[in-house]
Amino acid sequence: QVQLVQSGAEVKKPGASVKVSCKASGYTFTSYHMHWVRQAPGQGLEWMGVINPSGGSTNYAQKFQGRVTMTRDTSTTKVYMELSSLKFDDTAVYYCARDRKVVPADHFGAMDVWGQGTTVTVSS
């Protein structure tokens, strides 16, 4: 079955970087974009960016430009989200989520399959 399995919880100090992985299975990895969404404690959902696993192109939210890097490894069917210069308010649950439209598509789609979430805690 289609599944996204994320890496485990992380605790980082302010200023450090964190790299979260998301392993896809049960479908053709390069056929669907992958988004990253986060939820800080007590807050709503926040879109961070999207990667095309086929060519590796990315589109980041302006808020995270310069701090976030999304990459993929087609040999292991994993996508990665690295966030640098961590601040206390980066403490959140980070999700990967598959776009439901097959690449190439005339328009992006909604997010139909989600990973289980990775808790990142920024603490001194």
Added chain:
Amino acid sequence: DIQMTQSPSTLSASVGDRVTITCRASQSMSNWLAWYQHKPGKAPKLLIFKASSLESGVPSRFSGSGSGTEFTLTISSLLPDDFATYYCQQYHTSPWTFGQGTKVEIK
């Protein structure tokens, strides 16, 4: 950025009630709108895409409508499993943006 505003923020309802949640966009976005259900400790679940299309496997008591700037999610008859937080999300223009969420609580 397109701002998404949901109302109400919290909704108290009973099992069997008909529930409607509204989502308004700061600019027209055709029908590129999704609705998600989110429970604590779980991943969000896609319910509706393209404003009114029911995702496979989602019960038919969930329905969506609207286009342009105003959208609604309706649950025709609440079940105990439906108590959760619901988010709308636009995917018309990057950055994709979510509403602030509507928490559906037990009355």
